[in-house]
Amino acid sequence: ATFRKVIVTSGPTREWIDPVRYISNASSGKMGFHIAEEFVKKGNFEVIYIHGNTLEKFANVPNANNISVETTIQLRDAVLKELTGDSLLVMAAAPADFRPIMTAKHKIKKEDQSGEKQGLLLELEENPDVLVQVSEHIKSNNIENVIRVGFAAETQDLDKNAISKIIKKNLNLIVGNFVGNGKGFGEIDSSVNIYALSGLIKSIGPLSKEDIAKQLVEYLLAF
Numbered sequence: 001a002t003f004r005k006v007i008v009t010s011g012p013t014r015e016w017i018d019p020v021r022y023i024s025n026a027s028s029g030k031m032g033f034h035i036a037e038e039f040v041k042k043g044n045f046e047v048i049y050i051h052g053n054t055l056e057k058f059a060n061v062p063n064a065n066n067i068s069v070e071t072t073i074q075l076r077d078a079v080l081k082e083l084t085g086d087s088l089l090v091m092a093a094a095p096a097d098f099r100p101i102m103t104a105k106h107k108i109k110k111e112d113q114s115g116e117k118q119g120l121l122l123e124l125e126e127n128p129d130v131l132v133q134v135s136e137h138i139k140s141n142n143i144e145n146v147i148r149v150g151f152a153a154e155t156q157d158l159d160k161n162a163i164s165k166i167i168k169k170n171l172n173l174i175v176g177n178f179v180g181n182g183k184g185f186g187e188i189d190s191s192v193n194i195y196a197l198s199g200l201i202k203s204i205g206p207l208s209k210e211d212i213a214k215q216l217v218e219y220l221l222a223f
């Protein structure tokens with residue numbers, strides 16, 4: 001691999017409903033954090049760590065350029081801004097796919113002015129797909145040699161879903177894993193599969209996320 005800059009995204013994004021409530025997901029930021037940390041340890045890369053609202057301990061990677069974002073649109077803007085030729089993008093973030101069409105200025109109340117209960121109907125609109133926009137951006141600006149790695153956290157049909165995301169998002173590789181069982185994305189040991197367009201190329205684990213991150217980075221360095 002010939003990249004010199006590594007951009008790792010991590011954690012969930014947040015989309016505000018009102019000043020105290022948001023839509024998000026259960027991503028902790030652990031995998032992205034350890035991947036960025038491993039690239040820093042290698043010593044010869046400029047590492048940009050763009051993170052949403054991760055757990056506190058995964059918010060800052062020592063000796064990386066740490067950039068904090070909140071919404072999916074902010075994440076997209078930060079990634080496009082950092083994207084240059086000869087770079088590797090590892091999209092470990094879990095962007096919220098939808099956002100409320102508007103954020104209420106004041107806290108939404110259960111009852112209206114007359115004390116009537118009203119329920120709550122939230123209208124959502126789709127967020128941009130960061131990886132799809134990255135591919136478009138690279139093409140329209142003739143940016144060369146950007147290796148794109150996505151993640152696919154699935155509850156079923158891992159191989160099929162992972163490979164269809166490679167095509168849809170125009171990726172070099174995708175890292176797939178099973179999630180769920182009420183454990184969210186979890187901090188427990190897990191296994192991942194690395195896929196290219198041609199299919200499964202490597203399985204890693206079951207191991208801790210730290211060790212999976214290490215092996216993933218070794219694999220990407222040799223890619």
Ligand code: CTP
Pocket residue numbers: 072091092093094095096097127128129130131132149150151152153165169
């Ligand atoms: N991703 C992205 N922009 C989004 C949503 C996801 O770039 N708005 C990236 C993630 O960072 C990940 C990959 O796309 O690397 C797959 O994310 P996933 O949520 O599994 O895919 P979706 O396209 O949202 O598909 P679905 O939710 O329908 O399974």
